[in-house]
Amino acid sequence: MTEIANGPQVTKITRPPKLRIIPPLNFCPVEHQLYRSGQPNIINQSFLEDLNLKTIVWLATEEPQEEFLDFCSQHNVNLEFVGMINDYNYNYNSNINPWDTLNDVTITRSLEIIANKENYPLLVCCGMGRHRTGTVIGCLRRLQNWNLASVSEEYRRFTGAKGGRIQVELLIESFDISVIEVKEETAPEFLVEYRT
Amino acid sequence: MGDFSEDPFQMDDDFSASLHIASSYSDPIDNFTAATDQAQIRSRLAVLDLEQFPEDADDAFDEGEHKKATEMAQASLVNQPNHPLTPPENFAPVVNNIYRSSFPQTTNFSFLERLKLKSILCLIPEDYPDTHHQFLKNQDIKLFQLGLSGNKEPFVVISHELITEALKIVLDPANQPILIHCNRGKHRTGCVVGILRRLQQWSLTIIFDEYRRFAAPKERPMDQQFIELYNQTEIVSFCQERNYLPLSWD
Numbered sequence: 001m002t003e004i005a006n007g008p009q010v011t012k013i014t015r016p017p018k019l020r021i022i023p024p025l026n027f028c029p030v031e032h033q034l035y036r037s038g039q040p041n042i043i044n045q046s047f048l049e050d051l052n053l054k055t056i057v058w059l060a061t062e063e064p065q066e067e068f069l070d071f072c073s074q075h076n077v078n079l080e081f082v083g084m085i086n087d088y089n090y091n092y093n094s095n096i097n098p099w100d101t102l103n104d105v106t107i108t109r110s111l112e113i114i115a116n117k118e119n120y121p122l123l124v125c126c127g128m129g130r131h132r133t134g135t136v137i138g139c140l141r142r143l144q145n146w147n148l149a150s151v152s153e154e155y156r157r158f159t160g161a162k163g164g165r166i167q168v169e170l171l172i173e174s175f176d177i178s179v180i181e182v183k184e185e186t187a188p189e190f191l192v193e194y195r196t
Numbered sequence: 197m198g199d200f201s202e203d204p205f206q207m208d209d210d211f212s213a214s215l216h217i218a219s220s221y222s223d224p225i226d227n228f229t230a231a232t233d234q235a236q237i238r239s240r241l242a243v244l245d246l247e248q249f250p251e252d253a254d255d256a257f258d259e260g261e262h263k264k265a266t267e268m269a270q271a272s273l274v275n276q277p278n279h280p281l282t283p284p285e286n287f288a289p290v291v292n293n294i295y296r297s298s299f300p301q302t303t304n305f306s307f308l309e310r311l312k313l314k315s316i317l318c319l320i321p322e323d324y325p326d327t328h329h330q331f332l333k334n335q336d337i338k339l340f341q342l343g344l345s346g347n348k349e350p351f352v353v354i355s356h357e358l359i360t361e362a363l364k365i366v367l368d369p370a371n372q373p374i375l376i377h378c379n380r381g382k383h384r385t386g387c388v389v390g391i392l393r394r395l396q397q398w399s400l401t402i403i404f405d406e407y408r409r410f411a412a413p414k415e416r417p418m419d420q421q422f423i424e425l426y427n428q429t430e431i432v433s434f435c436q437e438r439n440y441l442p443l444s445w446d
Contacts, residue, residue, distance in 0.1 A: 020399040026409075027402075029289040033445075051445050121445070147280040150287075157286075157409055 023047045026129030026158050031190045033121040034114065036137055036158075038129030042067045048123075049075065055119040057110050059083040059102065059126035059133060078119070082110045083132060101171055102135050104179075110136045111143065111180045117188040130159045131168050138172035143180055144191065148173060257299070257322040257379050266302050266327060281307045286381030286410055290389055291396070292446050293373035294366060296410075298381035305331050308375070313337050315371040317362060319344045319378040319385060340365050344384045354387055354422055362388050363395075363431050367440050382411040383419050390423035395435065396443050400424055 024047070025038035039060065040048055048071065055078045058064060064079075072079045083106060102110075113119050114136075126132035134155040141151045151172060156164040182191050284297035284304045299320070300308060314337065318324065321343025324332075332339055342358050342365075366374055366388065378384035386407045393403045403423060408415045435441045 021397045022399045023402055025405075028406075029291065031289065032292075145281045147282050150281075150283050150285075153285060154283075154287075157412075 021047050021050075024125070024129070026133075028158070030124070030137055030140070031188070034188070034190075035121070035123045036129060036133050037123060037125045038133075039064060039125060039127050040068055040071070040123075041065070042071075045071060051121055051123065053077050053121050053123050055080060055113065055122045057082050057113055057122065057124045057136070059106070059110065059124065059136065062127070080109075080113055082106050082113070083126065101165075101167055102132055103171075104175065107136060107139050107171075107175055108179055111139060114140055115143075115180060115182055115187050115191055117186060120188060128160075131165055134158055134164075135168050135171055138168070139175045139177065142172065142175065143177045143182070255379055255383065257320055259322075259325075262299075262301075262325060266325070279306075281310075283307045284377070284381070286385075288410075290376070290392065291443055294392070295373065295375045296381060296385050296389055297375060297377045298385075299377055299379050300328070300375075302327050302331075309335060311373055311375065313373050313375055315340060315365075315374045317342065317365055317374060317376045317388075319362065319376070319388070321345070338371070340371075344378070354384065354419075356426060359388060359391060359426065360431050360434075363391060364434055366392065367395075367435060367443075368438075369440075380414075382414060383416060386411050387419050387422055390419075391426055391428065391431070392443070394423070394426070394428060395431070395441065 022043050024040040024044045027037040030036050057080045060083050124133050124136055138151045138155050152169055184192050282303045284300045287297040290296050317340045319342055342362050344354055344358050376385050376388055390403050390407050404420050
């Protein structure tokens, strides 16, 4: 109580506990040098440094936290704001609803980034690493010629107790993968292999 | 759940302490050793009277079910020559060239071929079906088999020694790319991956979160306790001698 009387003593946790590496929420490797997760926090910094990321695909509609932006500029990580494309391209201006799913344009843009090995090591993330990230990774799996049931199983593994959204799975199923060009010279090894 | 007549936190037991690890692909002597090991595990398990604690339906390897799935899969392949790739359930990369999954079915073979596996670590005591042996032979994949019994309250617990052996196999670059699997890819595989994450110095909270993601909806507190309480001294010094640590992302 005395502390409160003297003014609030807010201490921000800026470091992980000793000898504990903390990956971001819902972190998982997807393919070689391709990772997925929820929004990284300041406590994930030392873990992120180990990944030597070159690019982060940001799928959420809201701006990332300030510390995260700082981290990206300090480590020369190229941050791609794919989730906010609606905003810039179509001038929706208002009413950006975080509950809206991604659409063909945003998925295509994300997959184009993923299909270029120049961008690796690469992290795909959104707020919680569930639905938006799941949509893009799901479409990537279809591009890799996975069957839809396996895609759905993987998507649902990351959605937590509330489970998967049918809307997301419909989007994954209906996405036209033929619009994504996989070029042998520029695509990462795992994509070239799966196509041949 | 029955009464605990033993300390519920006692995680170790000795029924596999003196086992040797044998890969099933080598000369007949090794196969003989493997068979002896199997017999030894079984005899120790028999002493525990496992009937009293039937395995979780999910964890038990059902040969009939497996045969049926194989036949169905082969039938569907005939109808569908250019079939889409099917990863095994619960498949995911762990770190670098280490992968995890449930028991692979014949439908998963075309997917697994693309991983260019050098070896597979199987954590269930049952023998591999012939179809699988054939696949391993064709792909020149070495099979390591460690018959782990899952953490079943109150008496059947995962052996610390076997987990240490499992990690020694997994972390050896000579065996990679390697796939770790048990039956469902939930509990036994989850424990091995959990310990591996400890070697990466991940926070326990995150390790548990990953364990639960793959084990859902059958998470076991015992497995999480196991991951936390496992004594990693031996495996850490093993890794340090060989410069395996830190396990960095390539």
